Amino acid sequence: MLHEPSVKIGTDNAASKKAKLGVILFFVYTAIYSGFVLIGLTNPELMGLELIGGQNIAIIYGFGLIVLAIVMGFIYNYFCTKMENKMNKN
Numbered sequence: 001m002l003h004e005p006s007v008k009i010g011t012d013n014a015a016s017k018k019a020k021l022g023v024i025l026f027f028v029y030t031a032i033y034s035g036f037v038l039i040g041l042t043n044p045e046l047m048g049l050e051l052i053g054g055q056n057i058a059i060i061y062g063f064g065l066i067v068l069a070i071v072m073g074f075i076y077n078y079f080c081t082k083m084e085n086k087m088n089k090n
Helices: 015-042 057-087
Strands: none
């Protein structure tokens, strides 16, 4: 049996804009993550301070980074889909 791909593959006119958005989000995340590392290197006692619900800053910041990565993934997907629909009309 021979079958073809389920979708037609063509050029993605939005590829450069999607790449630019990805790089911007990468640098935003890197800057925020660098703050986490910088605090850990320069002032580790600060990471031990309790903040919300008895949790220390390290735990809150760490989980915040995980949540931020997920949210940024949704943001990237939303804007990339929007760009693809706008720029890849046939």
